[in-house]
Amino acid sequence: MNKQTHDFLDYLLNERKYSPKTVNSYKFDIEKFFDFLLKEGVLMDEVDQIVIRNFLTDELNAGISKRSCKRRLSSLRHFYYYLVDQNIVKENPFLLVDSPKTDKKYPHALYRDQIQEILRENAKRTDELAIRDQAILSLLYYCGLRASELVDLTLQDINFRTRIVRVIGKGNKERLVPFTDECKDAVQRYINESRPQLVTNKNVTTSLLFLSDYPFDPTKLKEPKMTTRGLEYILDQIEEKTGTFVGLHPHLLRHSFATHLLENGADLRVIQELLGHASLNTTQVYTHISAEAMKQAYIDAFPRARKKDENK
DSSP states (O other): OOHHHHHHHHHHHHTSOOOHHHHHHHHHHHHHHHHHHHHHTOOGGGOOHHHHHHHHHHHHHTTOOHHHHHHHHHHHHHHHHHHHHTTSSSOOGGGGSOOOOOOOOOOOOOOHHHHHHHHHHHHTOOSTTHHHHHHHHHHHHHHOOOHHHHHTOBGGGEETTTTEEEEEOGGGOEEEEEOOHHHHHHHHHIIIIIHHHHHHHHTOOOOBSSBOOSOOOTTTOSSOBOOHHHHHHHHHHHHHHHTOOSOOOHHHHHHHHHHHHHHTTOOHHHHHHHHTOSSHHHHTHHHHHHHHHHHHHHHHHOTHHHHHHHHO
16 A cells, blocks of 8 residues: 555544545555556556546456446545645546446335334244344334444433434434334343343443344453444344345345335435434435335236336
8 A cells, every 4th residue: 555545544534534444445446446557557646537437447347336436436536636635646537537327226125014024023032132133123123223323322322211212323423213112112121131141141341232142252352242244144143033034134124214204204304314314315215215115006906007017
């Protein structure tokens, strides 16, 4: 890694307060581009539109998706902004290149009866992790939490009297999200019955709400914090143990939460606040999901509508 890249990544991490995961994505994209420049014999300050387009062509021919190429351009555009600001290069050539057009991908959402079936089937489990998993499912769905937000929750973040959970989202932004009586019961039961055993097994003192059931090495980690990947594995296991295979994922439950709010008449700005979106544009994707659900319900009610639609 050259000095310019190192300084830029340090700037993102320590001044802009980007997450380590985001900084690593920038690092990967920049190093990929520099590998290309080295192969082509082009210096950093010699990059122009032709070089960038050749780089994109190389990526696409290698099977890299348009979405990933779009992200690479965004990273490199930001990097060259920094280089210009530091007087390392004279101009930002990435400002003159349009990103590849990508198909709009709309998030998938589950139906309410699918959610209820998952909760119902999981409640039938008798293994030692069933109570914890029910609390996880409840908070992900009834509060629309991101995976990272759920694993960061502490006992102090849950207020059972007001039925409010305090969430620290992207950009260290705090929001308050209400939860249902059903969710309250699931989380209280976990704290009272299941969590104490997990804490005893780990032989630690921690305020974290959810703990990993993996072996804990105190010489490597301060506390047995659940990872987002570990959370995804837990959801995979819930499907295996309950026999309800719907592609469970933290974001699937979050999307379902937002979609069901919209379908029940919640204002888009309220949904924006509950989800912790910085921009209303991000939230508006759920209007499309709702419209698709409405169209599907119509087709189910009037099967001939499908045939006419297919004949067009």
